[in-house]
Amino acid sequence: MLEAKPKAFLFDLNGTMVNDMVFHNHAWHLILTKDLGANISFEAVKKEMYGKNQDLLERVFGVGHFSQEQIDQISIEKEHRYQAAYKKHLALIAGLGDFLEKAKQSGISMAIGSAAIPFNINFVLDNLNIRNYFKAIVSAEDVVNSKPDPETFTKGADTLGIPYNQCIVFEDAPKGVEAAKNAGMKCVVLTTMHTADEFSAYDNVFAFVEDYTDPILNDLFL
Template identity: 35%
Template sequence: MPARPFAALFDMDGVLVDNTDFHINAWLQFAHRHGFPLTKDQYVANINGRVSADAMAYVFQRPIVGDELATLTEDKEGIYRELYGPHLQPAPGLLPFLDALKVANVKLAVGTSAPVSNVHFTLDGLPLRPYFDTIVDASMIQHGKPNPEIYLTAAEHVGVDPAYCVVFEDAFAGIEAGLRAGMNVIALATTHTRAELADSGAALIVDDFTSLTVDAVRALTTGG
């Protein structure tokens, strides 16, 4: 009997690209400009993997909405793109792994908390967009990670039951979102160490994509 189709759902920042340090530095610069001191530990615990509205609310300690949210978000993301632009590259092993998944007819999706401008910057800048059957970004959901909406939406768009989806994440909020969606999660040790990820609930922890195979990922879906 043929193996049941499954889907691979990827976060973008810290997964498709190993850019965490650039985001951290951009947030630190942005917060400093606006008179709000921010540390790396605060970023990791309260900002990484979350949609801009939640991240900005943490930095400014008040709700940020509407035009103000849009302006501040682009301010911060402009800093990030300026810092990371000269270094933009896919994560180690990503392209061969995506090629193998496509050959195996695996459905592929991106589920990212990033704003649309950064999605264009990354997926079109490399380019990675042609690999993916659907892209779900922050503008398409009501609730950011760790709410499972983004991954449930991605699964719906590719027509695959959540039990047959595997999520690739680097952030605790994203790992929780994948687990709450009823999916297995592969954690990449880019933002957090393997030790820090050990109790995250991830089914597998890897440094990058170089050692991953389609069969290893398929084995994590319900029924193998």
């Protein structure tokens, strides 16, 4: 139950606006196992896909295993592979186009709050021609501490000039919902990669939806 109509929507990108996480999963799994020799399963990689690319590499291999130059090279190679595989499938999650337009017409400010690098954010926003909806974009390069730290979302809200408790976050990952909770924000969860039971630790979830056609989202505009 919402106390009042929200004044801002903060969107995670991958798995929340576009249903692309399996493509990220495949790209990471191939690089980690085939290129870098890690002994890690596809499912284990899925659980590590939150935060910055550097954070993921450090969780798998340990801090200091790669130089910053190597991390940057691995990161951009992974994103090139992801984009090459996903581009022909690139599309907004069902209903999102209409939802963004309704939010804009309702005077709700919107921002992107993603752990993706700008290279990937631009890939989605520009190929789908939706950049005009967003007054702020917070990427991996704009924060010191990635999710579940709240910085990604608090920085987005600060840029919009909206109090944290008047923001609704759209997320698909437990660590993203945790970041929203740490920011004092309610969350709508897209069940593109995770099931509702995987979010049982969090009490800030307003709704679970498969896509943006779910009627419960109308409550955000009341």
